[in-house]
Amino acid sequence: MWDYSDKVKEYFFNPKNAGVLEAANAVGEVGAISCGDALKLMMSIDPDTDTITAAKFQTFGCGSAIASSSALTELITGKTLEDALRITNQDIADFLGGLPPEKMHCSVMGYEALQAAIANYRGEEWADDHEEGALVCKCFGVDEGMIERAVRVNKLTTVEQVTNYTKAGGGCLTCFETIEEVLARVNATMVGESLIAAEEAYKAGSTDKYALKIKTRAKTAVPEPAVVSGQMDRTLPPAAVQSPRPEAPAGRQMTTLKRIRLIETAIDGMRSTLRADGGDCELIDVDGDHVYVKLSGACTGCQLASVTINGMRQKLVEATGLALRVLPVS
Amino acid sequence: MRPVYLDNNATTRVDPDVVQAMLPFFTDHFGNPSSIHAFGASVGAAVKTARRQLQALIGAEFDHEVVFTSGGTESDNAAILSALEVMPDRTEIVTSAVEHPAVLSLCADLEKRRGITVHRIPVDRHGRLDLEAYRAALSSRVAIVSIMWANNETGTIFPVAELAELAKEAGALFHTDAVQAVGKLPIDLRSTAIDMLSLSGHKLHAPKGIGALYVKRGVRFRSQIKGGHQERARRAGTENTPGIVGLGKAAELAMKFMDDENTRVKTLRDRLEKGLLQAIPNAFVTGDPRERLPNTANIAFEYIEGEGMLLLLNREGIACSSGSACTSGSLEPSHVLRAMDIPYTAAHGAIRFSFSRDNCEDDVDRVLEVMPGIVEKLRELSPFWAGVGEAPKTFNPVYA
Ligand SMILES: Cc1ncc(COP(=O)(O)O)c(C=O)c1O
Numbered sequence: 068m069w070d071y072s073d074k075v076k077e078y079f080f081n082p083k084n085a086g087v088l089e090a091a092n093a094v095g096e097v098g099a100i101s102c103g104d105a106l107k108l109m110m111s112i113d114p115d116t117d118t119i120t121a122a123k124f125q126t127f128g129c130g131s132a133i134a135s136s137s138a139l140t141e142l143i144t145g146k147t148l149e150d151a152l153r154i155t156n157q158d159i160a161d162f163l164g165g166l167p168p169e170k171m172h173c174s175v176m177g178y179e180a181l182q183a184a185i186a187n188y189r190g191e192e193w194a195d196d197h198e199e200g201a202l203v204c205k206c207f208g209v210d211e212g213m214i215e216r217a218v219r220v221n222k223l224t225t226v227e228q229v230t231n232y233t234k235a236g237g238g239c240l241t242c243f244e245t246i247e248e249v250l251a252r253v254n255a256t257m258v259g260e261s262l263i264a265a266e267e268a269y270k271a272g273s274t275d276k277y278a279l280k281i282k283t284r285a286k287t288a289v290p291e292p293a294v295v296s297g298q299m300d301r302t303l304p305p306a307a308v309q310s311p312r313p314e315a316p317a318g319r320q321m322t323t324l325k326r327i328r329l330i331e332t333a334i335d336g337m338r339s340t341l342r343a344d345g346g347d348c349e350l351i352d353v354d355g356d357h358v359y360v361k362l363s364g365a366c367t368g369c370q371l372a373s374v375t376i377n378g379m380r381q382k383l384v385e386a387t388g389l390a391l392r393v394l395p396v397s
Numbered sequence: 398m399r400p401v402y403l404d405n406n407a408t409t410r411v412d413p414d415v416v417q418a419m420l421p422f423f424t425d426h427f428g429n430p431s432s433i434h435a436f437g438a439s440v441g442a443a444v445k446t447a448r449r450q451l452q453a454l455i456g457a458e459f460d461h462e463v464v465f466t467s468g469g470t471e472s473d474n475a476a477i478l479s480a481l482e483v484m485p486d487r488t489e490i491v492t493s494a495v496e497h498p499a500v501l502s503l504c505a506d507l508e509k510r511r512g513i514t515v516h517r518i519p520v521d522r523h524g525r526l527d528l529e530a531y532r533a534a535l536s537s538r539v540a541i542v543s544i545m546w547a548n549n550e551t552g553t554i555f556p557v558a559e560l561a562e563l564a565k566e567a568g569a570l571f572h573t574d575a576v577q578a579v580g581k582l583p584i585d586l587r588s589t590a591i592d593m594l595s596l597s598g599h600k601l602h603a604p605k606g607i608g609a610l611y612v613k614r615g616v617r618f619r620s621q622i623k624g625g626h627q628e629r630a631r632r633a634g635t636e637n638t639p640g641i642v643g644l645g646k647a648a649e650l651a652m653k654f655m656d657d658e659n660t661r662v663k664t665l666r667d668r669l670e671k672g673l674l675q676a677i678p679n680a681f682v683t684g685d686p687r688e689r690l691p692n693t694a695n696i697a698f699e700y701i702e703g704e705g706m707l708l709l710l711n712r713e714g715i716a717c718s719s720g721s722a723c724t725s726g727s728l729e730p731s732h733v734l735r736a737m738d739i740p741y742t743a744a745h746g747a748i749r750f751s752f753s754r755d756n757c758e759d760d761v762d763r764v765l766e767v768m769p770g771i772v773e774k775l776r777e778l779s780p781f782w783a784g785v786g787e788a789p790k791t792f793n794p795v796y797a
Binding site: 082097098099100103104125127129132206237356390 | 509510511512700701702703704705708709712729730741742745777778779780781789792793794
């Protein structure tokens with residue numbers, strides 16, 4: 068079971084402000100049943116003072132989604148719209164004494180619902196603001212703008228974190244490269260603004276997509292049609308993924324000597340790049356599809372050793388067409 | 398109040414008789430069964446007894462067809478990897494879309510790293526295997542078929558004896574993950590074409606970390622664990638003798654309780670299902686209504702999410718599990734429910750209650766007492782719930 072804080076449990080077991088607010092003049096709906104969580108935020112706003120006088124919610128989702136929604140209503144009641152707009156998803160998580168990393172998207176959902184409700188009150192089309200970027204994750208309907216925001220506000224620097232906060236990439240993972248791009252781009256700007264250190268910034272290509280999630284895909288899931296109207300159709304069925312398979316049959320018939328030569332040549336090719344970074348590597352052994360290498364110089368003890376190894380594996384697989392694993396030896 | 402444990406497909410309580418049988422093998426009979434001296438000999442004899450007890454439970458023709466392992470996962474891995482090794486000119490695997498990760502993750506890995514082609518046979522809305530797709534996938538390129546006997550989430554039973562015959566015609570080996578079937582269904586391997594079968598101790602009131610792989614006599618087998626000659630060189634490593642003795646005892650007890658499982662336990666399960674469906678609208682049982690394990694009930698409650706139900710049940714001292722995404726840390730509902738095309742409106746709200754001989758009428762009463770209130774509470778919180786017999790509320794997300 069999740070390691071929920073006492074506050075999360077309290078707000079789940081006895082949620083405050085649950086139910087329908089009849090007098091609502093601002094409503095924000097986000098999420099969808101197919102995604103596993105959805106939130107309807109209802110607020111009553113005093114038009115003279117622009118103050119939120121009451122807020123209620125209805126949520127479909129896990130314990131932390133319900134707790135986050137309830138926490139949101141507590142946080143915003145009594146606030147002016149201006150102050151409410153300054154609330155971030157981190158404020159919601161903090162209010163609850165923290166959320167497990169995999170559950171941070173629940174707080175993001177609260178943030179989004181608030182933005183949507185205020186836009187609704189003001190008669191604005193918040194969706195427009197949201198469509199500033201293209202849809203990135205089709206499984207969960209996450210667009211570029213949402214990823215950018217989550218990365219900025221929460222100082223995210225890995226693809227896994229992006230998934231935990233926004234759900235993007237939590238399904239079929241076909242959007243993996245796009246997430247990488249957005250993350251790397253936003254991180255680079257953040258480095259420029261001294262929001263994060265240069266070493267922390269994400270570099271595209273540094274994550275092994277498959278190590279991230281070995282997903283077994285039986286068949287394409289079709290989200291339930293027509294349970295939700297409106298923009299539901301944006302939640303497209305995840306595209307069936309075919310795990311790319313290196314041309315193994317050719318490799319399988321290759322003689323051991325040929326294989327080793329190929330691997331040697333490929334590794335030699337990589338050494339110049341490594342040397343440029345003050346490091347080096349040496350081929351130690353090849354056993355079946357396991358390639359043992361020894362990293363030296365700046366590569367050893369480097370935090371990025373695993374990244375280097377993953378990069379090497381990718382290049383090796385590309386260069387040889389063999390399904391290889393690279394393992395470091397010391 | 399006495400806690401109610403209804404998560405027996407996840408694991409079972411070790412039977413006190415099993416514990417008693419095991420205890421001497423930690424202290425008095427601690428010898429290594431490979432040793433020549435008296436310390437070893439008595440233990441060797443006990444291992445043999447356990448092998449025979451297991452042989453009896455699964456109806457194997459010979460006791461040496463039973464290879465002790467560390468559990469279901471190891472047995473599944475051993476069977477599939479061995480088959481690929483003994484049939485090097487065959488590079489395909491046939492399995493189902495609803496297998497346990499012990500099989501599916503391995504297959505995904507083999508697909509990715511070794512260029513093996515994996516056929517994942519789909520199932521219909523009731524979780525029944527698509528036999529036509531199965532026949533079509535069989536060919537002389539298939540090294541092994543691995544199809545589970547019974548599904549851990551829904552309890553759906555696959556016709557493995559027939560499937561094994563078809564695999565045999567194609568010259569492929571047939572393995573079945575029977576982790577959820579052994580001890581719950583009568584099994585007589587001798588009369589089938591099944592080549593290999595996995596079972597796990599902790600699903601039948603033996604400890605965790607002990608299991609077995611049945612390998613039919615004559616089936617070629619390559620051990621994945623290299624080392625000593627234990628288990629006729631099919632599984633190296635000094636035997637987990639207390640575990641083996643415990644598993645043997647558990648097998649003996651499982652035979653004794655087989656009737657109970659299929660009569661009394663089944664009645665409990667049926668009463669729970671009926672009671673819940675009567676008291677709670679917009680709920681349905683998933684899985685094959687006819688071919689189903691006697692102990693498993695998987696019920697989907699529409700418009701609510703599973704984790705909330707589990708948390709509220711847990712507060713009432715009731716333990717069960719859910720196929721919902723939230724509880725597993727993944728973002729999507731269980732691959733089994735998705736393969737069955739259970740609508741998302743319900744897949745997120747599927748709860749599994751799994752019984753064993755340890756359960757009684759009171760347990761059913763307790764669930765029936767609290768569950769309607771729990772579902773109602775969560776439905777009141779749900780923006781989709783519009784009331785009994787009503788279409789779900791419209792929901793206009795600014796983004797989905
Ligand atoms: C169908 C099935 N196969 C395999 C396993 C794995 O068994 P073990 O936990 O003994 O490794 C389980 C249980 O977790 C199971 O339900």
